[in-house]
Amino acid sequence: MNPPAPLRVIIVEDLPAIRKDLEYLLHQQPGFTLIGACATVREALVLIQSTRPDLLLLDIGLPDGTGFDILEQMRPVQSKVIFLTAHQEYAIKAIRYGAIDYLLKPLDLDEFKEALQRVSHAQPLLEEQIAIASQSFRKQKLQDNLALRSQQCVQIVGLEDICYLQADNGCTTVFLNGGKKIVTTKFLKDYEELLSGTSFLRTHHSYLINGTYIDRYHPKKGVLYLKDGTEIPVSLRKKEIVDLHFKKLL
Structure with a gap:
C-alpha cells in the first residue's frame, strides 16, 4: 500500500x-x-x-x-x-x-x-x-456559539444550549439541553477559562454549570438541582463561590 x-x-x-x-x-x-x-x-x-x-x-x-x-x-x-x-x-x-x-x-x-x-x-x-x-x-469577547472538538469531528453549539460540563478521564463531556451529549478532547479547566465572564459556574472539580439551568440550591446538602432534575454536587472548596453567586441574584 x-x-x-x-x-x-x-x-x-x-x-x-x-x-x-x-x-x-x-x-x-x-x-x-x-x-x-x-x-x-x-x-x-x-x-x-x-x-x-x-x-x-x-x-x-x-x-x-x-x-x-x-x-x-x-x-x-x-x-x-x-x-x-x-x-x-x-x-x-x-x-x-x-x-x-x-x-x-x-x-x-x-x-x-x-x-x-x-x-x-x-x-x-x-x-x-x-x-x-x-x-x-x-x-474581544465570546459570541453566542462555541466550537467543540471531539475525536471524530468539530461541532458548533450555542452557549444557551449547554446545561453543564463534566470532567471525564482527561476529557470533558458536554451535556446539552434535550439530552444530547458530546465528549470533547479538552480538559474541564480549559472550558472554565474560556467561559469565564459568562453564565457558567464552577461548582466542583468535576462540574461546570450553566447558571441559567439551575432550579434550586440546597447549601446544607451541597447540591444544586437543574431544571431537568439533574443533581450537581457543590464541593466545600467551591461553596463560597456558589453562595456568592446566589447572593448576587437576590
Whole structure:
C-alpha cells in the first residue's frame, strides 16, 4: 500500500526570521512539503488561489490585515489551519473558541511537531469555526456559539444550549439541553477559562454549570438541582463561590 501523499503547506508570516524558522522546521517533518511562503494578505490570497494548499501556517497579524481576513475571503475554506500568534490573550482565546490549532511565537519544536500531528488527522475548518473565532477576535469577547472538538469531528453549539460540563478521564463531556451529549478532547479547566465572564459556574472539580439551568440550591446538602432534575454536587472548596453567586441574584 502506498503511503499517503504529503500535505502541501503554505506559510503566511511577515517576519522573515520566523518564516525561515518555519521553513527549516517544516523540512524536518515527514509527511509535509512546503509549496510557498508569503508575508501579506494580498500575497496569500493569490498564492492560495493558484496552489490550493492542504495546510496553512497562518500568522494572525499581517501588514495589510489579519489571518482571519484571508480565511473569510477563501470561501469555501478547503485547507487545514494552524494559526501563529504572539502572547495576545484575546487572540489566543478567540482561536480557542473556534477550536482551531495554534502555535505561540517564538516557536517551540515539540509544540510544532505536536500541532502538525494533530492537524494531519483533522478536517478543513468549518465556516462556523472561522466565524466564531473571527468575531470573538474582533469584538474581544465570546459570541453566542462555541466550537467543540471531539475525536471524530468539530461541532458548533450555542452557549444557551449547554446545561453543564463534566470532567471525564482527561476529557470533558458536554451535556446539552434535550439530552444530547458530546465528549470533547479538552480538559474541564480549559472550558472554565474560556467561559469565564459568562453564565457558567464552577461548582466542583468535576462540574461546570450553566447558571441559567439551575432550579434550586440546597447549601446544607451541597447540591444544586437543574431544571431537568439533574443533581450537581457543590464541593466545600467551591461553596463560597456558589453562595456568592446566589447572593448576587437576590
